[in-house]
Amino acid sequence: MNVQLYSRLLVVFLTNTVWTRNIRPMYDQPDTYDWSFYSFECPQECFCPPSFPNALYCDSKELKEIPAIPARIWYLYLQNNLIETVTGKSFVNATQLKWINLNNNKITSNGIEKGVFGNLKNLLYLFLENNELEEVPAPLPLSLEQLRLARNKIATIPAGVFNNMENLTALDLHQNKLLDSTLSSDTFQGLNSLMLLNIAQNSLTKMPPTPPANVIQLFLDNNSIEAIPENYFDATLKLIFLRLNNNKLTDKGLPSKIFNISSLLDLQLSYNELTKIPSINVHLEHLYLDNNRIDSINGTQICPVPIPGDHVYERNLPRLRYLRLDGNEIKPPIPFDLMLCFRLLHAVVI
Template sequence: MNLTKSAILAVSIFCIVVSQVNCDAKDETTTVKPEAPKEKIKLKDSKLCKKCNCDFDDFLLDCSEKVEEWLSAEEWEDLTNGDVVFKTIKLEHNNITTVPILPTYGVENLYLANNLIDSIAEGAFQNLTELTTLDLSHNKLTSKVLVPDVFKGPYTQNDFSALENLKTLNLGYNDLHTLDADLFEHIPHIEELVLCSNAFHVIDRLSETAISGLASLKTLDVSYMEIDDLPETILHGPRDLETLIAAGNLFHQLPKALNRATNLTSLVLNQNPIDSLVEDNVFPPLTKLTHLSMTYMTKLFKIGPGAFSELQSLTELILSDNELLNEIDEEALSKNVTGGEYLDYPPLEKLYLSNCNITTLPRKLLVRWDKLKALDLRYNPWNCDDSNDYLINVLIEQINRTTTVLAKNVQCATPTTLKDVELVRVANEHMMSSSTGSLIWIGLLVVLLIAVPTLAGAYVMKRRGCFGVFRRNDSGASSALYNRTSFNEDFHI
């Protein structure tokens, strides 16, 4: 009996196996009809493009001030299945409060500025693998919300990969006070980072670690962060940094971190309370720096010798609107590079000194003034005496010839006889004052010195009759008698 049951069981298994083989063979020979691809949605006729501005020429979707919340599932469906891929999406000036995980889409530039965003889902951007620019400025992001996994990329077999293409990240105007040390681990190729107008007060060790780890960083904006210095090693990692914007902070001295910014080409230090550039508070060697801006420095009054000497590639120097600045040393720019007889100067093309308190422009500040394409000297209390002879006799004419608008409102403050007179007029009319008085008075004195003796001599000669030859009706005797009498009278006088 047991044998019979075993045989039956064996036969059953055999049938099942044979049946499965036959089924597999049938599957191999059966052609499965593929699913028809979804028909692309014509975005031009979609509800989304009726609500937002769809610029198909520039591949731009602009929903700024158009939506109350995040795009709906239906709207994202239209986008992901649309007949056009928008490379730029703007969702600015709305009331968006949170950013969820976004669907797969080929957007490159995503602008979310000027919303009320205070939370972002982890991996929110992981499906946007083409993303190059992300603007999260002017929101309510805190350091607690901004964690590294917010920026993690798509999931791979072992881990989340990086968002390789993200190059620009704007976090300005939020509520950040520090950065997670690993904040940028999923976006290591950031080239432009904006942190402006976050009240950090100090860049702590965690923030320094995060920033210094961005080896590809080229532009860093740390302006208006209420910091009084930069950590000395913060720029050690981003060795390719080209632009540093550190305006509106509390620097009293030039940051020592500049010593490591060897590839810097543009530096903005506007609105910092630095009072002078003298002695050891001068710029370190920045051999590639071409643009320097130091405006609205409310305490800056003196630029001493060697202040800019190590900036030998400088082409544009902006020192405007420093209302206390009244002294620029003639050796502020020069450097003896070769150790020889002659000094070297940067190849300045633009120099802006408007609205300061400068009275005299040193002739030796530059050698090739004629190379300047723009020289702005407006709204300064200029001395119109021989201390400014080069400015009045040469430079103002050059300014008027190359950029006429910059020659206006360049006026004398002293002497009082020339107060508010434009330098162009002083130069054209030769009105410049010397150290002992104006040329007008010198001219009058010269006239008096020449004219008075001449008139006196003419009068004497007339009394002597020397002009009698021109008289037609007088007789010779009468003339002789008159002349002798006149002579005697003059003699007794």
């Protein structure tokens, strides 16, 4: 009798065990290390790391098109391929995507299906560097925080493409084919959170429209800019880094107090056509003026405050710590009044 009862209990126990192993309750989430659970839906051209189930690595596979992206994917890596087109069929299920890297492909503007990015309502980062785009893709999702479009052939920015993109913090358009006529007064309107604007290595001959008020880094290197309008920086109250290297700036093109920006810490004006050191703010810490046409330094004239006396608190001194002047026509020694003014200087390169 006991043997029969024990046998029946064993059968029931084994049956329940098989049942629970084969039918997973809806509320039971899959183990992130359960390779078998994810491998069946992983595109065969890609790699799905079991320890990072929300990521899909399809980079450097010589792909010519984007495979169907599983619904669970947040981070999609497609860089270094031969992709020419981006179509909606690849993203039908991928409604949770937050990050797409499509750098170093062969994508053209005509190869991007209308609205394919705009439909990705959760997308935060979009990387399309080193492609063959001729214009900024539109529409874009309002959720976007970073848009990287460097090293393309972009000569057109559709009207209103950045309107209402209040989450965008970084816009990189360097090394494209932007002209002065490409940028209108409202091109950057609505980018209220923008902190980085990079328009270096384009074909600008004048400053772009006034950047949004929250911009911290403005990069305009390697253009052909000759002058900066007076009061240009009045609205950029948070600007910290300004780069205007390799342009055609002259003394005449710089209003007398154009760089008197209290927030500015790093100013780069290398490889221009300046013959004198421009006025700076007392808070500036790094000044690059190498490879201009400067032939002399007058420390008293360029000091942003009257030359400090013998007894002065450090907090009241000009903050300049690094000054680069090599590649000009200046000959040593360094003027004594320069050192009297900028007593916090760690390095002067002549």
